[in-house]
Amino acid sequence: MEKRNLKGWLYLLPAIVFLGFFMVYPLIDVFIYSFEEGYNSASQTFFGVGTYNYSYVLRDPYFLQALKNTFILVIITVPLSTGLALLISAGLSSIKKVRNLFQTVYFLPYVTNTLAVGLVFMILFKQTDYTEGLVNLIINFFGGSSVDFIGGPYWAKMFVLCLYTIWVVMPFKILVLTSALASVNQDYYNAARIDGTSRMRIFTKITLPMISPTLFYLIITGFIGAFKAYSDAVALFGTELNAAEMNTIVGYIYDMLYGEGGGYPSYASAAAIILFAIVLTITVINLLISRKHVHY
Amino acid sequence: MKVVLQNLTKKFPGRGKEKKDVIAVNNFNFEIPDGTLVGLLGPSGCGKSTTLNLLSGLQTPTEGKIFFGEDDVTHLPAENRGIGLVFQNYALYPHLTVEQNIMFPLQNLKGDKKLTKAAMQEKALEAAKMVQIDGLMDRKPAELSGGQQQRVAIARALVKMPNLLLLDEPLSNLDARLRLQTREEIRRIQRETGITTVFVTHDQEEAMSISDMIVVMKDGVINQIGKPQEVYDEPINLFVAKFLGTPSINVFTGKIAGGKLYIGEDAVMDVPNVSDRDVYVGIRPEGFVLSESGAFTCDLVGVEVMGRDISVISKNAASEGESIRSIISSENVVDTSKKTVRFDIKPNKLFVFDKETEERIEF
Numbered sequence: 001m002e003k004r005n006l007k008g009w010l011y012l013l014p015a016i017v018f019l020g021f022f023m024v025y026p027l028i029d030v031f032i033y034s035f036e037e038g039y040n041s042a043s044q045t046f047f048g049v050g051t052y053n054y055s056y057v058l059r060d061p062y063f064l065q066a067l068k069n070t071f072i073l074v075i076i077t078v079p080l081s082t083g084l085a086l087l088i089s090a091g092l093s094s095i096k097k098v099r100n101l102f103q104t105v106y107f108l109p110y111v112t113n114t115l116a117v118g119l120v121f122m123i124l125f126k127q128t129d130y131t132e133g134l135v136n137l138i139i140n141f142f143g144g145s146s147v148d149f150i151g152g153p154y155w156a157k158m159f160v161l162c163l164y165t166i167w168v169v170m171p172f173k174i175l176v177l178t179s180a181l182a183s184v185n186q187d188y189y190n191a192a193r194i195d196g197t198s199r200m201r202i203f204t205k206i207t208l209p210m211i212s213p214t215l216f217y218l219i220i221t222g223f224i225g226a227f228k229a230y231s232d233a234v235a236l237f238g239t240e241l242n243a244a245e246m247n248t249i250v251g252y253i254y255d256m257l258y259g260e261g262g263g264y265p266s267y268a269s270a271a272a273i274i275l276f277a278i279v280l281t282i283t284v285i286n287l288l289i290s291r292k293h294v295h296y
Numbered sequence: 297m298k299v300v301l302q303n304l305t306k307k308f309p310g311r312g313k314e315k316k317d318v319i320a321v322n323n324f325n326f327e328i329p330d331g332t333l334v335g336l337l338g339p340s341g342c343g344k345s346t347t348l349n350l351l352s353g354l355q356t357p358t359e360g361k362i363f364f365g366e367d368d369v370t371h372l373p374a375e376n377r378g379i380g381l382v383f384q385n386y387a388l389y390p391h392l393t394v395e396q397n398i399m400f401p402l403q404n405l406k407g408d409k410k411l412t413k414a415a416m417q418e419k420a421l422e423a424a425k426m427v428q429i430d431g432l433m434d435r436k437p438a439e440l441s442g443g444q445q446q447r448v449a450i451a452r453a454l455v456k457m458p459n460l461l462l463l464d465e466p467l468s469n470l471d472a473r474l475r476l477q478t479r480e481e482i483r484r485i486q487r488e489t490g491i492t493t494v495f496v497t498h499d500q501e502e503a504m505s506i507s508d509m510i511v512v513m514k515d516g517v518i519n520q521i522g523k524p525q526e527v528y529d530e531p532i533n534l535f536v537a538k539f540l541g542t543p544s545i546n547v548f549t550g551k552i553a554g555g556k557l558y559i560g561e562d563a564v565m566d567v568p569n570v571s572d573r574d575v576y577v578g579i580r581p582e583g584f585v586l587s588e589s590g591a592f593t594c595d596l597v598g599v600e601v602m603g604r605d606i607s608v609i610s611k612n613a614a615s616e617g618e619s620i621r622s623i624i625s626s627e628n629v630v631d632t633s634k635k636t637v638r639f640d641i642k643p644n645k646l647f648v649f650d651k652e653t654e655e656r657i658e659f
Contacts, residue, residue, distance in 0.1 A: 187387035190354055195401035195456070196375035205400075209391040295391035 033269035041265050053270035062242050063271060066252040069233075072158060073165060073248070074226040081166040082218055085173035090203070092174070093181040103178065110171035117168060118235025125149035125160050150237065157237065157246055165232050169225065173218050180214035181207065212294040220286050227279050230254065249275045297365045297459040297492055299328040299351070304360035306346050320346040322516040324360070328494065328509070333486045335503035335524075336496045338513035339539070344496045347513075348462050351494060353377045364459065377460075380453030380491075384465040386445050388437040394448050395420055395433040401456045423451040426485060443474045450482070454489065461486070463495035467502055479506050500540045504528065512536050529644070534654040537578045537647055543607070543623070547616040549651075550577040557648060557659075560614035564591045564641050567648070567659040574651040576616070581607070583645025584622035586630065590638035594620055599630050606630065610637050 033039055034053055036046040057063050088106060092099055109117060124134045127148055131137070136146040149156045184207065192202045208215070230250040233241055241247035242255065249271060256268035304324040310316040320343040328334050336344040349355040351362065353374030361370045369377055380401075388397050398420040402411055411419070424430040427447035437445055446466065453461055466482060467475045483506040486493045497503050503510045504524040512519045512527060512535075520527050520536045531537035537545050550559040553572050557565045564577075584592075586608075594610035597619055608622045608630055622639065630637065648657045 185385075185387065187383050187385060188389060190374075191381065191383060191387040192400075193354070194352060194374045194377075194379060194381045195452075196404045197400075198404070201404065206389060209389075212391075 030269045030272055033266055034273045036266055039266040041263070046266070053266045054274070057267050057270045057274065060267075062247060062255075063249075063252050065242070065245055066247040066249050069158070069161075069246060070227060070229065070248045073162060073229055074223060076162045077165045077169070078219065078222040078226050080162075081170050082173060082215070082222055084166070085170050085177055085218070086215070088170075089174050089177035089181055090207070092178050103175075106174045107171045109167060110175070114168065114231050115235050117164070118232075121160065121164055121236060122150070127151075151244075154245055157244065160236060161233060161246060164236055165226065165229060168232065169222065173222070176214055176218060177211065180211040184210045209295045213296055216286070216290045216294045220283060223282050223286065224279055227275065227282075298330045299460060299492060299494075300361075300363040301326055301347075302361040302363070304347075304350060304362065305358050306343075306350060306355065307358045319516050321350065321357070324518055326511065326518065326521055328492060331490045331492055332508040333483065333493045333495070333506060335507035335510045336494060336513060337500055337503040337510050337539070338498065340498055341515075342513040343516040344498075344513055345464060346516075348381075348464055348494065348496050351460065352379055352381050352462055378456070378458055379460045379462060380456065380458035381462045382446075382449045382453050382464065382466055384468060386437075386449040386469075388445055388448055388452070390437050392436075393433065394424070394429065394435050394437070394440070397437065397448055398423055398451045398455050401452060405456075419455055420451075423455040424448075426454065426488065427451045427481070442470050443478060446470065446478060447481075450485065454485070454491070457489075458491060461491045461493040463493065465497060466495055467497070467499070475502070482506060501542055504540065512539060514539075530656075531578075531647060532656050534576055534578065534649040534656075537649070537656075541580060543581050543621045545578045545580050545647075546620045546622070548577045548579070548612065548614045549616065550575050550614060550648075552648070552657075559592060560612060562592050565643065565646065570648075570657055570659050575657065576649040576651055576654065578647040578649065579622075579641055580645040581621050581623040583642045584608070584624060585640040585642060586624055586628050587638055587640040590640045592639045592641060593636055594639070596630075596632065596634060596637040599632055601626065608637060 035049050035051070037048045037050055037052045039046040092102055092106070095102070122133075125136075126133050127136065127146065127150070132140065132146050133149065135149065140146060147153070147156050149160045151157075188206055188210070189202060192206055197205070228250050229248050233246050233248055233251055237244040237246045239259075241251045247255070253268045253271045253275070256264045256271060301324045304321055305319065306321040307317040307319050310318055322343075324347065336347055338344050346355065350357050353369070353372060353376075357370060361368055363369065364377070389400065392400065395417070399416050402416045402419060405411060421430055421433070424433060427450050429444055429447045429451065432440065432444060432448075437448065440448065446469070450463075450466075463482070467478055470478055479502055482493075482495070495503075495507075507524055509522065510524050510527055511521050514535050520532050522530075527536065528540050531540065534547070538547065548559045550557060551572070551574050552558070552567055552570050555566060555568045555570070556563040557567045557575070557577065559577055592612075594612045597609040597611055600607045600609065604626060605623045606626050606628065608624060610620045610622070612620055648659060649655060650657055
């Protein structure tokens, strides 16, 4: 028995070592850092242990700004992108002729580099010396006045960021949902039709419950992904996110580590743990809700 | 409600190189009398499920008409036909309980027909009682056995009191014992409710045992319609003769010459009014009578004792099948030490078919 156990552990060893070094150890380390006050990474020293890092971060206006931005981003983009993806994939499933073409078109943003998409958004929204940007030209055409989407008011910048995020995350959701919809047995729809079920009722009472596991997966990963947003903001507003009021939590953590005025691994760790706590809470809430509404 | 099919045809566009249309249902004409149980019978690919889909309205015919009673329903969408359909895989909604599944059709009712929740529950319970699953109302379909799922599916189809009940291979997903039990159940429910019922099957025994009328189909063409016993006793062609009956009919090549029917060299029967020609001869297993002086001689292979009867396995050069199976009463004694066995043939169990057309020749 002992010997067999040993063999088992031996098989697991490579994975355990790898995960231990690169996943578990850093996680524990971050947790420890977050409680070490005034940690200096060069000299490996700190003053004391306590919750000062947390209270600093939670009072840092940049962090609060990042927290607010991230929450707005999550609350707007997760439901909107999932809902839109559901609508589009339901539409895609009900057409037959050019379905493959549309599926490809909708999937293109997924294989496009984030920064390349960012560039396209610049053309759409950025005002330069030469042009107002495509969207402003359209606004002007209808008699509106130009809005500075990239360097202007907060709501305009947030609008572009949300639009960008939705645009980037939707293709994957459409892909997953289309295949989920296609895997629903046609007999259920036929049975419902014969019983005179309205299209709306078929959608809410049959289609939605049938694809609920997929939908739930997308919502959870959507939440987590949106909380971890960073590259999107950089693609649109550059690396000076604090100045642009467009920082996110992950952006704040990065700035605290490597950014200008950075070099505070303790604050970064505390912020990372706070982010972890938020994501964990949201995921647990999601799981609790899903027990009632997801049918496996 | 009686159902009438008039010149009903369904073609599917061909996919191969030749783009030849596939005719799944070819010019069907028949009437299903009110309150009867009709079995659509045929090998797979004969168009029986397509016929069912045309009746249900899930597919529309290429040509021809369907009447429910006096109403032309050919182009009426499925949801307005007021039919119940039990799918081969039952298609129970997995996320709903048995009760919710049965209530589902009732919840779709609108306007005057709309029911209160209590009324729906009462009706659902009534339907569940009819198929004896009223103790399982809170279960999910996954928690039921195949036979119970089948009953739920029937209850769901019955709950809105359809004027036509369609069953697609209702017994194919059940084990042998359950199949026997369920087919009697279907018969009982059909009798109790008096709902005109059409069911599809490839199992001739199933169709024979419970139908008032069977429709034997092959390659989209109706071969014969009639009461099960009539079709069995008077098959109009070789296909129908072969398709009905277990063990299946023994087929021989033979010829008619000078008013006598020959199988190989043996003249087995007088057929005075038929002109000379090559024929197929079909003899039902129960059509053989052991006789020392019998006209038909076969090489004895073996004997299987099955209690009530014995089945004699023999061979004959003229036989189309590998061996000949004849069923005789177990009171007979077969001397297995002999190499040959001789039979007399019961005239009403022997059918003669033209070799070219495979149509039955009366004599």
